[in-house]
Amino acid sequence: AQSVTQPDIHITVSEGASLELRCNYSYGATPYLFWYVQSPGQGLQLLLKYFSGDTLVQGIKGFEAEFKRSQSSFNLRKPSVHWSDAAEYFCAVGAQAGNMLTFGGGTRLMVKP
């Protein structure tokens, strides 16, 4: 069975600082990996996804993530955080594109001025 772990429940960073949100997955084959963001009062929005190919994936809003098979990780990064990035972030894994997703517990990001 597949599983996803997001070790950090809450993270607080200063505006302008760099950000890394951790995600570890467990899956027997090559996974399809996703990062979603949920801003207050909004639905889940896809930030980026990895299916194959280049292990460094660029997403929207200046986010990127790197797939590391040896570490079973898919960490999300942003070089400079903006106050509008305050939200909850979810890492997810799927068996194949368009299939059901298994989510991590989420990381709530707070941005201080």
Next chain:
Amino acid sequence: EAGVTQFPSHSVIEKGQTVTLRCDPISGHDNLYWYRRVMGKEIKFLLHFVKESKQDESGMPNNRFLAERTGGTYSTLKVQPAELEDSGVYFCASSQVGGRIMNTEAFFGQGTRLTVV
């Protein structure tokens, strides 16, 4: 193009009552999923429709939950009778079937926050 739409956005009901949640997927999306997030827990898969057929309902918690998808368009999720532990946010998502991999990402609705008191 309209996104995935869920109704209502919030619902507060008493234990033992019935509640029906509705999801309108993106037009043309044959895949429709229901997920639930109970407070403090991760988002969990409930079931998956392909058109009007249930492809996978392994995540449905018990027989108090009934999902339907009339004519392969919108879907409803009925909870009858509701219990306190059913409280949470219910998300619906849709995606295309087939085509290029890059086109099969799931698009999520805003969710329905259900509170059972």
